[in-house]
Amino acid sequence: MDPATIALAIAGTKKLIETASDLKSAYKGIDNLLAHEEAAENAEGHLPSKKPKTRQQQILRQRAHDDGEQDSFSEIADEVMTKKQNEIALQNLFNEIDKKYGAGTVDEIKKLRKERKEKREAQAKEIAAIKKKEREETVAFLKKWSIIFAQLVGIGGFIVLTGWYVWSIRCVEATCR
Numbered sequence: 335m336d337p338a339t340i341a342l343a344i345a346g347t348k349k350l351i352e353t354a355s356d357l358k359s360a361y362k363g364i365d366n367l368l369a370h371e372e373a374a375e376n377a378e379g380h381l382p383s384k385k386p387k388t389r390q391q392q393i394l395r396q397r398a399h400d401d402g403e404q405d406s407f408s409e410i411a412d413e414v415m416t417k418k419q420n421e422i423a424l425q426n427l428f429n430e431i432d433k434k435y436g437a438g439t440v441d442e443i444k445k446l447r448k449e450r451k452e453k454r455e456a457q458a459k460e461i462a463a464i465k466k467k468e469r470e471e472t473v474a475f476l477k478k479w480s481i482i483f484a485q486l487v488g489i490g491g492f493i494v495l496t497g498w499y500v501w502s503i504r505c506v507e508a509t510c511r
Contacts (some may be wrong), residue, residue, distance in 0.1 A: 341416075343370045343425045351431055364431075364443055371424070390415065 347364055382475040389396070394408035397402075403409065 335499065340370050340420045341423065344427055348427050351427070351434065365447060368444070368447060376442065388412070 389500045391412045392410065394411050395406075397407070398411070400406040400408050431440050431443075432438070
């Protein structure tokens with residue numbers, strides 16, 4: 335996840351907290367912020383996309399005299415500094431939430447969000463297991479009836495062949511009687 339996206343999410347959530355009348359109305363912004371934070375943690379180590387350089391990146395490139403490639407000093411310094419700025423902004427936001435709604439509110443939000451996420455994942459696993467079981471039952475049903483159908487076709491074919499054979503060797507002359 336782009337650090338700028340996290341910074342925007344922090345700013346948006348701060349604004350939402352300032353104008354929110356109760357915690358329920360602010361939950362969506364907080365949830366969005368935590369989702370961006372998790373996505374950023376999961377995306378660490380991935381190649382960053384080529385985006386326009388920020389002013390901080392431009393200054394670092396000029397002072398470090400490098401080309402701003404992925405492993406250059408200026409890129410790593412920018413990444414570390416942006417991460418630290420986001421951590422500070424996030425901590426300030428959490429302090430503001432705790433100040434407005436009481437101490438421990440952020441921890442309660444994180445705990446509740448984690449529980450809901452685990453519950454949603456457990457439900458998704460249950461649904462997947464049910465779908466897999468239904469798919470297996472459908473396959474077993476189709477297999478059973480395809481075998482029965484094949485047997486009926488075989489029996490019908492045998493009856494038709496036997497009837498044809500009997501019909502072909504029938505007696506048509508007067509001496510057969």
